[in-house]
Amino acid sequence: MITTTNPATGETIAEYETLDKAAIDRKLARAHDSYRDWRTSELSRRTDVLSKMGDLYESRKDELARLAVTEMGKPISQAIGEVEKCAALLHHFAKAGPDMLKPETWHLSDGGRAEGRWLPQGPVLAVMPWNFPYWQVVRFLAPTILAGNVGLLKHASIVQGVAAKMEELALEAGAPEGVFQNLCIGSDPIADIIADDRVIAATLTGSEGAGSAVAEQAGKNLKKVVLELGGSDPFIVMPSADIDQAVKDAVQARIQNNGQSCICGKRTIVHADIYDDFADRFIAALKDIEPGDPMDEDTELGPLSSESQRDTVLDQVSKAKEEGATLLFGGENIDRPGAWMTAGLLTDVEVGSETGTDEIFGPVGQLYRAADIDEAIRIANAIPYGLGSAAWTHDDSERERFANEIEAGMTTFNAVNGSKIEAPFGGIKRSGHGRELSRFGLHEFMNLKTVVYPEG
16 A cells, blocks of 8 residues: 655545556556557557647646645646646657657668668656656656557656556547556565566666666666666856856755755855855845745745655754754754755865765755866766756856866756756766657667668
8 A cells, every 4th residue: 555645734645555466467468468559550649649648738737736746745836837848848759759760871881771760669667756746757758659669657656646647648648558557566566577578678767776776677687777866966156157147046956846856956066256255145045945835836945745855854964964064054844744844055065975975855955165167077076976067157168168077967057957858868977877858868768770771
């Protein structure tokens, strides 16, 4: 049995019966059978399903957003934005997808011709997190449907209502039974599902530990895997930056999604020439953030996703102080039902320490002073992760250095870092491997088949 809880109140929302081994096997058999038909379906049928799904997400965005807020606590305005982004991605793949699947032709030195065709391969298991409960799934599901593959979703336990609703929407949009199925399960059955011959690959967004376990099982069974894991992204501010905008975005980067976003700046690194000015403004602005009702459109910071997640962040703050870091303000439990805590800021964090290298998945930031660009890059890279990064500068030479030298899968200039539906997304180092979104994400679980015509 899986129980979902409202993190704003601590009240139970619903209970869900988990699938037993026989029920999981039936789901896998249905996925396998459905794939045999779906793989040969007309491309226009697949894009039509995606387009209708996009329409459903757009027309029901308020309903869907409220469900996400109830289950994991993000502010309602951000939840609506997440659903809108899902709709945009579905429409994008419906419209641009066919061009991404066009064969590529090569003329051979012996006078022949070769053609590369993108072909589906089968059922893909997706193990997804709670922090963006719709977006994380849709960015896997849209290319899966377009490719002619089929999807199996193991969603986070705390968002089972969202998971069930997403399967409903796919069916309502015309996806055949079995093309997308929600598996209401815990973590224990995942290894056996990956090992099953009917599953051809796995994708996971989540913790480093979960990614390592899925990758190990996929490797044992020679299955491809795409991993998007944690990040402790640098947010670098240089003297040529628009300080007012940089401060505003630095605050947003720390409290977006209640501080529970892999790719928003967690370590704010500021050039010494502007450090004092920036720090004064940043501290004042972050102190002004008051936690509030996540269903209120004016709320910027709601509860964390669960009491256990809140307690993890509080433990990290305590550990930081033990290591010698200074907690300037906040980062404290709020004594009321639910998973509430205040925003906070740490300074004097030693580069390379446990606090300096771990990901704090909550509204507590770290502030660093860098003497110059060399030190800023050194601090940025002094972590085992490499997901996203952001830099505020209008100096072209600095931009080139940041673009080439920050060890991350993505660098954004003069804006809060975020995934873009038209561009590839993913990390390096211990933030995972593989890419999602764009044609690169579409092709990850497809067979690039070479077809040779000797006569040219």
